[in-house]
Amino acid sequence: MSLALRDSPLVADATRDRIKEHARTIGYIYNRRAASLRTSRSGIVGVVVHDIMNPFFAEILRSIESELDRSRQTFILSNHYDQLEKQRTFIDTLLQLGADGVIMSPAIGTPAEDIRLAEENGLPAVLIARSVEGADVPVFRGDDAYGIGLATNHLISLGHHRIAMIGGTDQTSTGRDRFQGYVAAMQAAGLEVKPHWRLPGPRTKQGGFESAGQFLALKDKPTAAVCWNDLVAIGLMNGIARAGLVPGVDVSVTGYDDLEEAAIATPALTTVWNGQREVGRRAARVLLDRLNGAAMRASQELIKPELHVRQSTGKPVERN
């Protein structure tokens, strides 16, 4: 019926005229839902990430929002908590709503097929923060292997030889890149990487806080910790302080992301700026350009991270 009202050439004239007449008779109500059946744009963009409570994603979302605002697009948000089913339900909802596109940080284990299906059903996708092997869409993320290398090399240059890596998972592209970047930097400096120095865990302050005990109990006593992100690093520093040691003096700690609060943490956190504002801005921009008719090329764009040195790192101190 929407075809008829839109004067589609696919509908015979006589049929169209009768339908239009009936529409007038029973009262045709205009609203956006009805209108969006007749145009190619709904004005809605979906955004799905692991968890908006993580300030890393919140900072990305803020820059996506400010780009979308400028183009008067509405923003539907969902967390997938790394549950594929939750992500699929959200994409189905976007398809049913006729959303214009989706910006996603894909859940762990997202098959390329899920993204291909969305695209084939008219929902262009842009990936942020994580990539999906075989997915033929634009990806915007930090260069994690390079970034973690900056943090690790900084500690090595201060004289640290025994460096642990705390928090996070190796199940995402981000996680694999960060772990490999840490290993590569250690090996390039001729340093050993002991498997028990890798303490994976939640990417939260609580996770970092809880791993402090395990870290401090490691029998060969690493003098420094490269943390998966700022949240883990701030939690770890809180846990180290709770144990009576002084983070930044007794133990050196690096973060990752350079969240707003990294600079005001106690001590101020040495961390790696991860370009979250840039990731959000560019992802929104490429999707908006596509909605305005530009072609969207599959490509991986790596934002170059930068080391920000503050007070949480110093020369190594041997603990007894």
Add this chain to the structure above:
Amino acid sequence: MSLALRDSPLVADATRDRIKEHARTIGYIYNRRAASLRTSRSGIVGVVVHDIMNPFFAEILRSIESELDRSRQTFILSNHYDQLEKQRTFIDTLLQLGADGVIMSPAIGTPAEDIRLAEENGLPAVLIARSVEGADVPVFRGDDAYGIGLATNHLISLGHHRIAMIGGTDQTSTGRDRFQGYVAAMQAAGLEVKPHWRLPGPRTKQGGFESAGQFLALKDKPTAAVCWNDLVAIGLMNGIARAGLVPGVDVSVTGYDDLEEAAIATPALTTVWNGQREVGRRAARVLLDRLNGAAMRASQELIKPELHVRQSTGKPVERN
């Protein structure tokens, strides 16, 4: 036409039959947007708050989300950053989408008229965290005057007589209640409240951090600070530590909200649990009940706060 396909008694039988026939002829495509024209539910609830980057709102949103999930409702989110225009644009979008309802923490200065208009256009509203004078809708928020009284009385009972109040604004219902609760507790204990002990400011860690210098320079040297929320308190403690003093020893600090990170801050933060999970759960519940046909009564439900005493408060120490 949607009336006809839904077998409305308002449409004459003959008309209905002809329209249905045409619909079959030209191919009727089912999707949710089309379907929602024929039912009273779109499956979408809007949520608008000051700023999702504030973990206080993020914790409320998480519990709203989990309630909505259970009822398979989709969740459209927006920040208004206390800009009335931004809030109005979002409500217009919800009306155009035929959303089922809106949960909002109203922007500063929201007139009751805005909420009445949404209601009259079929968008039931539930308020969280802040009330609007004259708005005839359910409100779920903490009992702020009582809660800040718990924090202030705790400091007074430890022996503090000169207590400052740091951060936040007095332009919201929350802000007014918190300030009055602090003043009332001081006066009930026969203590003076000096106007320059009220340092309003952003409700952020950065805001608390930046007010540390001003707080420590107050000439009559308050021995304790009641902070507007946990973010301000954690920022203030970081600023106090940066100045070479020990928060919890040299200066007592209380927070408000009991965010997840309050317990792992350095030192662990004495704060007031503000029931954000409860606020979110009950607000979502009353809206869902309304969508299922229950009546929605205008009422203000105050969640009773609780004091959680940790290490950031102690006996007063006079500074030189």
